[in-house]
Amino acid sequence: RKEVEQDPGPFNVPEGATVAFNCTYSNSASQSFFWYRQDCRKEPKLLMSVYSSGNEDGRFTAQLNRASQYISLLIRDSKLSDSATYLCVVNVPSGAGSYQLTFGKGTKLSVIP
Amino acid sequence: EAGVAQSPRYKIIEKRQSVAFWCNPISGHATLYWYQQILGQGPKLLIQFQNNGVVDDSQLPKDRFSAERLKGVDSTLKIQPAKLEDSAVYLCASSPDGTANSPLHFGNGTRLTVT
Numbered sequence: 001r002k003e004v005e006q007d008p009g010p011f012n013v014p015e016g017a018t019v020a021f022n023c024t025y026s027n028s029a030s031q032s033f034f035w036y037r038q039d040c041r042k043e044p045k046l047l048m049s050v051y052s053s054g055n056e057d058g059r060f061t062a063q064l065n066r067a068s069q070y071i072s073l074l075i076r077d078s079k080l081s082d083s084a085t086y087l088c089v090v091n092v093p094s095g096a097g098s099y100q101l102t103f104g105k106g107t108k109l110s111v112i113p
Numbered sequence: 114e115a116g117v118a119q120s121p122r123y124k125i126i127e128k129r130q131s132v133a134f135w136c137n138p139i140s141g142h143a144t145l146y147w148y149q150q151i152l153g154q155g156p157k158l159l160i161q162f163q164n165n166g167v168v169d170d171s172q173l174p175k176d177r178f179s180a181e182r183l184k185g186v187d188s189t190l191k192i193q194p195a196k197l198e199d200s201a202v203y204l205c206a207s208s209p210d211g212t213a214n215s216p217l218h219f220g221n222g223t224r225l226t227v228t
Contacts, residue, residue, distance in 0.1 A: 031213040042221075043219035043222055044156065044219055046216045046217070091213045094171065098168055098169055100161070100169055101146075101217065106154075
């Protein structure tokens with residue numbers, strides 16, 4: 001099982017739609033969780049951190065379920081500018097007390113006019 | 114605040130040649146990372162530095178890849194000799210202290226094509 005797995009995508013949705021991405025991680029000792037956004041041929045940029053209590057930033061809501069080792073990202077009222085690849089990122093223990101930020105393969109979102 | 118600087122942006126080499134990439138992290142950031150991103154995949158960590166010491170290089174192919182961060186600021190990543198499968202984008206990132214909740218700031222990356 002891969003350390004971080006995401007929905008395969010691509011997701012093609014109309015403007016205004018609500019879309020949800022899921023991500024699972026294999027190591028229960030993982031400490032912190034993030035969603036990054038990567039535009040075509042650009043570098044990844046932090047979208048939001050994911051907290052145990054769930055957190056919201058405008059149209060974006062992130063949730064964490066530690067028992068199921070599952071993270072989600074919900075985007076409401078999709079905009080054309082939301083088109084990008086969304087990367088699930090987990091801080092995985094790598095031994096000797098250190099952690100390694102491990103990226104999923106990403107899920108590509110295309111918002112269609 | 115100036116971002117993470119990388120050079121070159123693009124590099125095309127033939128297999129078995131050598132190549133080097135350079136990274137200048139955000140000023141004051143103690144932790145520096147090199148990631149490899151193959152087309153269609155997420156970034157994979159190659160090496161992590163804390164100041165000028167190596168924290169994690171478990172996924173660095175040490176027979177051909179090397180990296181250094183002299184003086185705890187700039188860093189170089191070298192591939193010698195290159196293979197076709199090394200074609201990828203090499204991303205440098207930095208964070209203030211490398212703690213679990215510290216976000217990464219990425220540079221634009223160097224796109225390497227090995228022919």
